[in-house]
Amino acid sequence: MSYYQLADSPLGSKNMGDIDSPMPIIGVYVAAASMACSFAMFLNSCLTFINSFPKFNFRFSGNFFTLNATWLTLLAVATKVAADLTTPKSSYLDNQAKVMNTVFLTVAMGNFFTSLGSMNNTDILTNLTALSILVITVVVDLYIQLRFHLFDRQSSSVIIIQIALLFCTWMTIVCTGLAVPAIKKRAESKYQKLVSDERQRQMEAGQQHYRVEELRLSITKYWVMAATGSPQLLMKRLVTFVYTNIICLFSGFISFRSLFNGVRTGFNSASRRNQSEYKSSINMILLSQYYVTLPTVVIATIFMISVVGYKYENNGIRISREEVTIESYWTEKLVEWRQRSILMKFKRRTLKKFIHSIKSLILTFCILIQNLNVMWCKFCSVISFYSVLPLVLLVNPLGKLINHYLGKLFRKKKVSNDKRTPEVDLNCFVILLEGEKQFPKKLLRGIINRVDKLVEMGNKQRPHNLFNLLNQSFSFGGVVEFDSNRVSSLLSSEPPNCWTLPVVTLTSIAIAIPNIASGHVDWLVSSANEGLRYASLIDVLDGKCGLKSIKNAADVVWVGVELHRKWLDMDLKRKTGEINSVKDIIQDLTNVSERIVMEFSSKENKMIVENPLYWPANVLAANSMYRITRTILLYYEDGECHAEELFRKLICMIADILAACLNNLPHMIYTKCISSAIEERLESVRDAAIIFGETEDILNFVEERKLSSIGPSKPLCIDEWRGWIEQQVTTVSSSATSNGASSVESNEHVVLQILA
Known part of the structure; x- marks a missing residue:
């Protein structure tokens, strides 16, 4: 068939x-x-x-x-x-x-x-x-x-x-x-030049610390640079x-x-x-x-x-000469390929010369095609300009009329926004492409308005609980007091400190204290949670590789503390009805944390035990809990430990640590503006603007109390803060002793003397 x-x-x-x-x-x-x-x-x-x-x-x-x-x-x-x-x-x-x-x-x-x-x-x-x-x-x-x-x-x-x-x-x-x-190479070069000029201007002006308004203006400048130099906007400005x-x-x-x-x-x-x-x-x-x-x-x-x-x-209706000129960046890569040597090895020079000539001929043809393609795109762009221009002339008056009536409705709001925007010419911070004479004024105004909106967005999300917590800080004494040098190490070496883990551990201890109103505990947890967000960002600025594992330990522990009131699966309220003594609860936390560390040291490889950077998160958290609870027990060694007194003391310690940490807020915001790759820069400056809006009250608090002028030369690390305060204590104590005052009394008031 x-x-x-x-x-x-x-x-x-x-x-x-x-x-x-x-x-x-x-x-x-x-x-x-x-x-x-x-x-x-x-x-x-x-x-x-x-x-x-x-x-x-x-x-x-x-x-x-x-x-x-x-x-x-x-x-x-x-x-x-x-x-x-x-x-x-x-x-x-x-x-x-x-x-x-x-x-x-x-x-x-x-x-x-x-x-x-x-x-x-x-x-x-x-x-x-x-x-x-x-x-x-x-x-x-x-x-x-x-x-x-x-x-x-x-x-x-x-x-x-x-x-x-x-x-x-x-x-x-x-x-x-x-x-x-x-x-992208040209845009990055222009960006780095603008950043260098801005830094030079700040050095010549002798600015060591950012004031709040100056920081806001800097964010606006870097936002303009990041937005006009962002890869997405660069692509949209191409004739292609x-x-x-x-x-x-x-x-x-x-x-x-x-x-x-x-x-x-x-x-x-x-x-x-x-x-x-x-x-x-x-x-x-x-x-x-x-x-x-x-x-x-x-x-x-x-x-x-x-x-x-x-x-x-x-x-106007004219087409400038630059718009029909082919810029060098269109053919730069092809010219670079044409000038490169051949990677393959040939024994005969004539053969290598022949292949190189063929390659040059092909790439020369590609350069010609590239130029023709760009010229054709520019020609079509000119034709489209004159084709769409009548529609634009019709739409523009209608848009101005709409903006006029909208301006009347929102005039009060616009005036309040203008008061917050500094009157500075930002055209010099615009990153222009080769062949661009100027950036559209309307588009630049929109970019500046956008960063103002971002700051306003941050203002609506202000951490009010954190601000109230910082008001409980009267000195930076808590930076030293939370961990005493009198506490001996469980293992041969100690991991470095970061800002977040002590705050998490102190908050966990505060939750475990009995007979404290739940509303006060919830307020402390909410305040610490708001502070930990910024402290985590500041910890990232410190380049020490060990802080990454310690910060991770803080994140792991905080999930259980915030959501379930548990520290490493241990219910912080489990013995409230059984144990009424605050010392017994602190001692219980000490025993549990000591057991975790010692079990780790007995089971793990000796090389891992001797290097704290490789300790698991639970061991790092347990070591922190052991040292802090032992410090508290030493403080109340000969006296009675009252729940409310200890709770207030823990709040002051947390507030002192966060106050010292948040001295780095201007540096952190400034770093987020300048330290990202070109593909991520706009998002990074956007985050910086929102963080500025959220923390504007805190920045004003730091500026009014002149806290930014106090502390070590490199305040990013909590260990450097501790070393600086201990050095100041030694200096003031020796001075007070020579004048006849007791060293104990001088140590109690040393930080207040530093602030004065």
Whole structure:
């Protein structure tokens, strides 16, 4: 039986039906991948639109859909229909899906554009190679289908146009990827120059400590530098980004036109009556991919209007010469590759010379293509400027009218905000790209307003309990008193101290004290929790590797203390009804912590025991508990230990430690502004602005009491604080003894004398 006879027979029909049966399931899989990509692109579009308004401050930027292996794999699945060579020629819905696949891939590459700025050189090369393989595969498959006339006449013309747009978008993405390293290098160089100049200015002004208003102004300056030099904004200021938005607009209009024409004529055509092999799942594929086209078109339109508006604000209707000049960063990487030597070794010099000449010739051709591509993008940008300008001239008066009425409604609020914003020209802190004459004033105002909103956001989250706790500190004596030198070590060596672990241990002891009102305990836990957040950030500033494990121990213990009132699975209130003596409870904590440390020393390797940096979290916490509880027992060795008295003393110790620690707040905020990589800098300065708003009252408290001028030269480490205070105690004690005062009395009041 021949193939055609088999196909016409009932058995053949059954077999063909079995072959076709997986296709609807595959279609559902394709639709699911399309929906995932569409949803991510939709979030990108929404957040891009929302973040364009300064009054909205979302933590997330438009990076849900980035150029990486995950999204490229899903995108390859989503464009499966376009690469399908087996669909029937006369299937109308299949033709529509192939058109939509090319539009979908074009829009997806437009969404990938800004993510190029957050990649390193290796990631750019890897991801662009994978994207190129996907695009070339789709284009070749579509060409084969066109060559063998698998499309109807109407779909063929649309596919040809869309292939050209897809190819242009891919060329633009690759062109930009080659320029990203040079762009980021220039932006980083300008940033470091501005930071160096700012530091030099501070040194010349003799500023050793930041005042609150000066710190706020510094945050604004570094926010302007970070925002204008952020990879995302740098990418959006490139002419190639404008060009990709133009292509996305055209692709969206083509897809809508194809859809409307299909709805108008497809129902009466013979091709409409031919069912797709994907059956009803083809409708799901079309719906999931059309879903993302509309917001993309809207955002691209808004972006084009904004770009034209900024250009019109700076230059009027003229196009400056710089806008049609090709900047050096476009070809810098290619020129560098062309000048490099060949890594392969050859015995013959003539062969090596020949290969080097071939390589130079290929890269020279690539440089020419790169220049032509950039020139074409600039030409299209100029055309779009004059095309969109009438719309801008129509929209601008309407926008000014709306702002005028909104200004009347919120005039009082605006005046109060302006009083908080220092009148300083921040244009000199803007990081400009090569070829940019000036930054748009409206955009700069929006950036400055954004940082003011961030500070206001922090003001609404002020740690009031922590501020009240700091008012219980009258000296820095608690920094020394919590751990006495008279307590002998359980093991041969002691781990270094950090700011957080003593606070966690002291709070745990305070919770275990009986006959204390639960409201007071809850207030102390809440206050300590607010302080530990900032103390953890300050601990990170200290570069000692040992503090990482100790800070981790504090984090581990604090989870149980805060949530369950447990210290290492020990219920801190378990013996309140059985033991009424405060000394017995402190002694019980001492015994438990000593047992944990000694069990560790008897079971673990000797080398680990002798190196505190490798101790587990529970052993570090137990060692801290042992030393602090033994110190408390030594303090009440010959006297009665009253619950309320000890609770107040513990509160004062915690307040003293946190007060000394929070002296580093200005340094921590300043460090967060300047110490991040270019990809993370904007987020870091954003955190610094919010922390400043949260701690503004504390910063004023430190400034008013002049606490920032007290302490060691390097106040980051609690051990240096302890050493400095002990040195001051020795100095004042010897001075008091020589004047006839007892050393005990002088030691009790030494810190108060230092503050005076």
